Amino acid sequence: VTAGLTRVGAPDDERLRDYVRLTDIALRLRTEVAHGLFLAEGELVIGRALDTGHQPRSFLLADNRWELLADGLRAQILAAGVPVFVGAHDVLEQVTGYHVHRGSLASFHRPALRGVAEVLAGARRVVVLEEVNNHTNVGAIVRGAAALGFDALLLDPRSADPLYRRAVRVSMGAVFSLPWTRLTAWPEGLQVLRDQGFRLLALTPDEAATPLQDVVPPERLAVLLGAEGAGLTPGALAAADAGVRIPMAAGVDSLNVAAAAAVAFWGLRVPHVGGEVPAA
Numbered sequence: 001v002t003a004g005l006t007r008v009g010a011p012d013d014e015r016l017r018d019y020v021r022l023t024d025i026a027l028r029l030r031t032e033v034a035h036g037l038f039l040a041e042g043e044l045v046i047g048r049a050l051d052t053g054h055q056p057r058s059f060l061l062a063d064n065r066w067e068l069l070a071d072g073l074r075a076q077i078l079a080a081g082v083p084v085f086v087g088a089h090d091v092l093e094q095v096t097g098y099h100v101h102r103g104s105l106a107s108f109h110r111p112a113l114r115g116v117a118e119v120l121a122g123a124r125r126v127v128v129l130e131e132v133n134n135h136t137n138v139g140a141i142v143r144g145a146a147a148l149g150f151d152a153l154l155l156d157p158r159s160a161d162p163l164y165r166r167a168v169r170v171s172m173g174a175v176f177s178l179p180w181t182r183l184t185a186w187p188e189g190l191q192v193l194r195d196q197g198f199r200l201l202a203l204t205p206d207e208a209a210t211p212l213q214d215v216v217p218p219e220r221l222a223v224l225l226g227a228e229g230a231g232l233t234p235g236a237l238a239a240a241d242a243g244v245r246i247p248m249a250a251g252v253d254s255l256n257v258a259a260a261a262a263v264a265f266w267g268l269r270v271p272h273v274g275g276e277v278p279a280a
């Protein structure tokens, strides 16, 4: 075994407990926050977690994966000074419960939840999620927010964990750079945005809402997005300053929330996103 790597052969090896039953979502949601960890999967995402200063607990790689890693990532992993476990694909599959097809996992210390004031400091474009409980949607929204110049994310108490493995992967690691936190009081907690001069725009397919193309984006704004089934609750709609709709073809009920988010982010972006330099 290469110096610095630890070979594992038994799926019940206690040292692999961070990686146990990754497909058991209920178990993982209960334990990851409680144990103060999150999982990163695939070299790109692991690299981004390291690059953004997240502290690893250990790495778990399939046989042959170590040699295939980029030199820089190999050096970063060794420099982290935490165990680097390597094992047969079969062992990884028995531990995690699935075929880890990219063959690389890492467990990281979960950063403490940030304060709302810290997350909003300097932000001009904020996305707020209410009951978006699907990890793929949360990951896609985070990726879109980062790509289109939104600079903070607030979650209501019931939206999905942005650091859950699937959300992290779908966000392509953008969740490591986008400041986010959870509001505990809902929807009362939205008042903090108004106190800081944000205009709250509720994204809703409701015909009575203002069409997106008619909105003149104010200096600071927050976009509220709701659940796949029911949409924003009456409480969240009432807390908003205005409703905004993305006009759709006749007969269509709504867009998927992550698709709606991307359209809204583009329509409400700060001017310089995409290379448009404001006139001097």
Ligand SMILES: C[S@@+](CC[C@H](N)C(=O)[O-])C[C@H]1O[C@@H](n2cnc3c(N)ncnc32)[C@H](O)[C@@H]1O
Pocket (backbone or CB within 6 Å): 202, 203, 204, 205, 206, 224, 225, 226, 227, 228, 229, 230, 231, 232, 244, 245, 246, 247, 248, 253, 254, 255, 256, 257, 258, 260, 261
């Ligand atoms: C699948 S939709 C929910 C549809 C639900 N029937 C409703 O009336 O809101 C999930 C979320 O995506 C956003 N959304 C979807 N389509 C939209 C549209 N055409 N205009 C504005 N927001 C939209 C809203 O934030 C909505 O809460």
